[in-house]
Amino acid sequence: MNIVEQATKVTKTAAQGLMKKAVELAPDSWIPGGNPDPLIRQQHGHVGKPVSRLDGPVKVRGAAPFAAEFATEGLVYASVAFSTVAKGRIATLDTATAEAAPGVVLVMTYRNAPRLKPMPAFMSAAKAAGGDSLPILQDERIHWNGQPVAVVLADTQEQADHAKSLIHVVYEAEAATTSFEADKARGTEPALFQGELMKVEIGDAETALAAAPHRVDATYRTPRHNHNAIEPHAATVSWNGDELRVHDASQAVVHTAWSLAQVFGLDEKQVHVTSPYVGGGFGSKTLWQHQVLAAAAAKLAGRPVRIALSREGVYRMVGGRSLTEQRVAIGAGDDGHFTAIVHTGVTAMTRHNAMPEPFIVATRSAYAADTFKLDVEVVHLDMLANTFMRAPGEAVGTFALECAIDELADRLGMDPIELRIRNEPDKDPTQGTPFSSRHIVEAYRTGAERFGWHNRAAPGTRREGEWLVGMGCATGTYPYYRMPGGAARITLTRDGRATVAVAAHEMGMGTATVHTQVAAERLGLELDQVTVVYGDSTLPGVVLAGGSQQTASMGAAVIAAQHALVGELLKLAGNDSPLAGLKPAEVGGLDGGLCKLDEPERRESYASILSRAGRDEVTAEAEAPMPLELQHWSMHSHGAMFCEVRVNAVTGETRVSRFLGSFDCGRILNPKTATSQFRGGIIMGLGLALMEETQFDERKGRVMNPSLAEYHLPVHLDVPAIDVIWTDIPDPHTPMGAHGIGEIGITGTGAAVANAVYNATGKRVRDLPLTLDKLL
Amino acid sequence: MSIMINGAAMSLPEDPRVSLLDLLREHHHLTGTKKGCNQGACGACTVLVDGERIVSCLALAMQYEGRAVTTIEGLADGNELHPLQQAFIEHDGFQCGYCTPGQICSAVGMAAELKRGAPSNVTGDLSADTIAFSRDELAERMSGNLCRCGAHNGIIDAIGATFAARPEVAA
Structure with missing residues (x-):
């Protein structure tokens, strides 16, 4: 990001500051969560019970299908060749031997790849999911050591892997910035995270630190990390005319569908991404170049494609957590009272992503102190784009921070x-x-x-x-x-069963199980009467399984959908119901029906309401309110x-x-x-x-x-x-x-x-x- | 040329490069056996061959002609889960479920090794006839099966509850 873009973002942030102040000062009751969720009061229902995972049986049988396990007629297998220099250009590229190898269907390089737009980089737009915003096989330029330079499609994985080994690439390497220390010496830039400058200054922390009777001041270093989900990134991809179908391993199905649509110049409705099971994500299972390569190759070859990255492939083309060098200094009085907290430092990112590892976020709210100086600076390296990894x-x-406090306590x-x-x-x-x-x-x-x-x-x-x-x-x-975009749809049938649909994700967190418990309790149903469907970009909501926000997002969306459902049911119930005249907010689910919350004997079953109205089912969909509570x-x-x-x-x-x-x-x-x-x-x-x-x-x-x-x-x-x-x-x-x-x-x-x-x-x-x- | 997989005779591939893992997954659509690294480092592809656990990614399928392979799909008795599969659910021995088939197959093979007195790196008395199903023994012997979600405690608890408490459970 250049300095003009940064300045624009900062100005925008200032305008948002006024709005922020208004939200801070508003009465609680105007804010989502201002009136406590009635479910909090219920202590004897499904919520809080140690229910075993509902998807347990299919998982222990090995019957849960993951992204690389969807059989498709005419499937071909992909193998990816990676660059071996960090920066430069491809000088010569010989694919003839590979193309002639047994079983090979296609060798795709920058010479024959379809024209593609770059992926919208994560956090550059509401539904952007791309790990980077670089051209993908569009020219001979190399941006990192490990960048994909060719994709081979063949009838079997063995044939594809062998043919890939026959591709001959000669690079014209250029001087690359790959040393953290060297780039740091040339100067750092302030970090912008989610549109916000990673900088806090309250009082004069350095002076307070110098004057403190007790202090610690040290530098801490953390290296790069990789997520290492045991399921390597994979996708099974096919085209039906202009419609793109992706069986993905994803913690962001809607984001991925929208982002792929931008890459291929499609409407997001033309891209259908599903991901019923995800073999671990931890921040890594978003959109990286492999899904784009698979879709482009599938288009070019006219065949469905399975791309299952090798473990090395994951390291080459899916980013991890970046390294940090952090200074923490704390000044304290004789009684231990903090007079200054300084937490500053540098992390590495690239010019093609928007993710400076924001290591001061926790420090902003952790401890009281008279003064603060917090700052994240970045250097930009020629490397694979770093990304979110568990608690970025x-x-x-x-x-x-917590080592520094231990050191201070010792002192x-x-x-x-x-x-x-x-x-x-x-x-x-x-x-x-x-x-x-x-x-x-x-x-x-x-x-x-x-x-x-x-x-x-x-x-x-x-x-x-x-x-x-x-x-x-x-x-x-x-x-x-709780991120904006949460939505849910509830369908209730006359036999008293409910289906709750949210474009959310189950990577092992227990989402399907826990939200079955929550929905059952909200609706007054048994667990086996509720089905939660998820992992499909055509379902309601823009719900990232990230930032530990999915439970909140789904929770708020289901509250909104249930509110709408109750409204529909009250209309259907009409004047002959014990519920006649009640407002949705006064009504909740109980024992397979609705009742007045503070007068539970005023109740009518779902079956009765729907039968009397001559309906087999009723559906309601609603969006969660904006997360002003934050x-x-x-x-x-x-x-x-x-x-x-x-x-x-x-x-x-x-x-x-x-x-x-x-x-x-x-x-x-x-x-x-x-x-x-x-x-x-x-x-x-x-x-x-x-x-x-x-x-x-x-x-x-x-x-x-x-x-x-x-x-x-x-x-x-x-x-x-x-x-x-x-x-x-x-x-x-x-x-x-x-x-x-x-x-x-x-x-x-x-x-x-x-x-x-x-x-x-x-x-x-x-x-x-x-x-x-x-x-x- | 054939191989017995979960009690059924199945064909072997013509391509000698095909691993036992890819034979299972790509040729016979037995996708319960997982590919985590394809280099023997993670254990996700563990299957039982004549009762012994192996990483199927490092096994060339052709070398297993005539051998009996049991995969995760072959452990349950119809709708009746293997006691260890049931214990994994009970003890929450998984989250995403991707390493799970390998963990379960590995544990079944491991229990047999332990029962016949094969020592491990943490076995104190190498001359003892029987080795206890202690937490350390189980953890050491399962350390070739990686889990990234962090279900380690549940996995060891499930294995202990199945085999240590109930030595009659057939491995």
Whole structure:
């Protein structure tokens, strides 16, 4: 983005500031969530029950179809060739041998690819889903090391892969910017995230820091990460005339359909994207070049195409989390009161995406302080576009912030939990808005007792044989989001069954199960009377499975749709019903029908209403209100994370022996699936802490460990039994009183581990991952 | 030339490059066996060959002529799930479900290895006749099966509940 574009965005942001102020000052009742969702009061229904996953049986049988598993007549298989230089042009390209190889149907390069528009980059428009905005096989230019340069289609995958190996490319390389340090030395630019400058200045933090009687000031580094969903990105794609059909692995079906329509010059209705099962996403399963390549090749060849990226292919063409270098400095008085918080630093992105890793987001709302200086700067590298990965910003930002707090507590000789509680804010410290729900202190108190925090010894003093043992804690936090565009359709039939349709996604979060529980309770039905359909771009709503917002988005949309449905039913019920004269807001679902909320004996069954009206079914569709609540309140989830590690004094090996996450995330809708989500985030956080790193060759701009053998994930033996508890205090201003919980588990976890390692060894490592060489 | 897959004789491919994994998925549409890395690093493609667990991506299909392969589709008895499949649901041993077939097949093979006393890297007494189904033994022996959603606790709990508590369950 150039400086003019940046300035335009900033001006727009200023105009939006007035609107924002008005929303902040509006009475609660004008704001979505101002009147608590009636479901919060109901404590004995389906919500809150540990229901096993409804899609469990098909998954354990291996009968759930994923994107690369849709059989189609005449299918051909794709194989992708990747560039081996970071910048330059293709000088010679010899595809003749490949074209003549057995089974080959097409070799597509920039010479014969159809003319395509670039993908709209994620966050450049409401429904933009593209990982980058670069030309796709449109010219001989190379923009990153690993860029697709050719696609082979053949009758079998073996034939396609072999033919790809016969393509001969000679590059004319140009000087590329691939070194973070070198580019940083040339100067950085301010980061814009979601149209907002990643900069906060309140008071004079540097002066306050210099004057503080106690301070810490250190630099923390986090490397690149890859999502590594076990299902590699894949799509099965076909054309029917001008209609494009995509069986995708997607956490953004509507965004993907719209974005593909822009690329191919179609109406978004001409693109149909479905994704009933997704083998893990974590931010990566959006639109990348492979779906475009498959669709273009399918068009050119006139055949349906299966593109299933190799694991290396995922590393070459699907971006991950970028690296960060963060300074955190905190000044404190003798009583531990924060006089200054400085959190600044640099991350790398590209010129073709809009995603600076926003590592200060958590710091904006975490602690009270007299002064703040927060700033994210970026450098632009010639590399594969980085992207969102589980808790973008918070996962790595809380590592730096929460380690710094631990260091300060150590310096003050104060318990780190007490230091945090002492700086607990009574309103959002940088926005000034009230918190909608914040019970982190309670989560700490309960967690500390359960974990046995009082047993923590002085750093480096507890040893069992070869093993040094230590405990650490940290705060995890993630915002409550609800994005615009939520919508839902409810169809109720005379036999008392309901189908709830939302273009949402099930990647393992438990969406289908939990929203069946929620809808059943709202409608007054049993679980087996409700079907939730999702994963289809033709369904209502623009619902990203990202930002931990899907539950909120679906929750608000279903509230709106149910309201509309009740309105329809009351009309149908007419004057002969016990419900006659009631308004939709006075009515709720109960025992297979509607009743007056505060007078449940005034009730009529759905079957009775529909029979009398001579109707087989009734359908209502509605959109959720704009998410103004996000500006009216400061809305966040929290977790108190406790870790015990054992560090081998001889080898430096770190083993996590115990972990507890004590969460404050509103009302928990399903304890079984919620526990898995919390643990899943924590386990990815253990990986971030101890082993994960996408190794990037700064000379060549190439990822050097594009494999699950060389990028280390936590395996079974690395994962202890993880204890998870929660406050279960509903947020009065959210649908169901709930918060999304997909991302919070990874936040704070890295710092909890690093703080425990410090407590065990007396060594402070500020450079992730905490591998054994750093402890020797 | 044929191969027994879940009790049925099936054809082998003519192309010698076809892996057992691709034979299952692309030739016989048994897509329950998953491809996660195609290089033996993730375990998603684990199947049982004559009761032993192998990663089918590193096996050339032709080499398995006459052998008996059991995939995830062959574990249940009709509509009756294998006890381990049921335990995975009960203990929430998965989220996205993609690594799940490999985890389940691997665990079935692993339980047989453990029962016949094959030691692992965490076995304390190598001369012992029986090895306990301890949490560490299970976790060590399942470490070749990656899970990214983080269902590790549920997976180990499900395996422990199935095999440790009920040693009669056939592996």
